[in-house]
Amino acid sequence: MTGRGVPPIPLELPERSAFVWRFMAGYLDRFVRRHMNALRLARWGVPASVEAGTPLVVYCNHPAWWDAAILIVIGDRLFPDRACYAPFDEAMLKRYGIFKRIGAFPVDPESRRGAAQFMTASRAVLSGPGRALWITAQGRFADVRTRPLGLKGGIARLPEIAPDALVLPLALEYAFWEERGAEAFCAFGTPIRAGDLLALPRPERLARMEAALTDTLDRLSADVIARDPARFETLVSGKRGVGGIYDGWRRLGAMLTGRRFESGHRAARQEPDR
Known part of the structure; x- marks a missing residue:
């Protein structure tokens, strides 16, 4: 706590190198092209425009190992002017240290310390303009058909530290269509103002965020089942x-x-x- 007239202690942002981000975004773009048939964005699910000074929170489901790569490609292509950050399992971040250079920060999912890590880093990220916080909100791998989604409660606390933020649900899904490579699909839902969420008690806040993501997932799944490429914009086309x-x-x-x-x-x- 700071006394009167004493400036607050500046929040320490997680490490992030713009150079390493560009390298990894390019590498993962090529990696997706090489190993997948396509990354497709639902035409109805193009993300809403966000003013440059508005903090952004993107929360999504967590269906597969591919999610980290896909999220980086999506972030680089659709939010090129945003510095992207994300919580990352502490043990996994020790194994894949390169992600620490591009905005990933460690969180221990099995302890109270992890909750403090998440909130401290998130507060730093959302305290300034031009940044985006990306969260796989289920906190574990889960099939896209799992209901309820079981989102972690920590995301419901974010409006308390960033009431001016815009919150975007993002649905992810993978399927095989007519090629040997898999198809990756994504769609953004209707944005929610953090201030509107803040007016709700935490349990209702979390329920609203989960309902918004569930609706987006259900609509995306209907398009995936239809197997109609015309319903999608191709972000990345593979071999x-x-x-x-x-x-x-x-x-x-x-x-x-x-x-x-x-x-x-x-x-x-x-x-x-x-």
């Missing part, structure tokens, strides 16, 4: 086709018959029998 001898044979056939070769299972189905 399609099987490759190797199979695609080599198809490429040769296209050349001999004067057709344009197109990789991918959909294109292969439309080829005439030979």
Whole structure:
């Protein structure tokens, strides 16, 4: 506590190197292209515009190992002017130390100390403009069909430290469509003003945030089930086709018959029998 006339102790931001962020964002973009067929954003789920001076909180479900890479690619592509930060399991951060250089801060999920770590770092992140806090709010891997989502209660305390923030639900899902690589899907829900959440008791606050994310997930899942690429904007397009001898044979056939070769299972189905 500071006395009258004594300036408050400045909050210490988690470590973040803009250079390392650019390197990792580029690396992970290529990694997604190499190992997935596509990263798709629902056309209805484009994030709302956020004023530069407004602190931003993005909270999402946590369906897979891929989430960290996908979130970095989304953050870099859709929020290029924001410095992104995120809580990270303390034990895992010791193994993947590079993430500490791009805004990840350690949290022990199994102790009260972890709650204090989360709030202290989050307060520092949300105390200034041009930053975004990204949270996998389930705190564990969970299937996209799990209901209730069981979001961790810590996110309901964020409006208390950042009442001017904008809170965005983000739904993530993965599926296999017609290519050998998986498809990653995302959609942002309706933004919620932290001040509106602050007017609610914590349990109701958490319930509203969970309901908003659940609604976004359900709507995204309906589009994924429909398997219609037209419902999505492609953020990242990977390498399609099987490759190797199979695609080599198809490429040769296209050349001999004067057709344009197109990789991918959909294109292969439309080829005439030979």
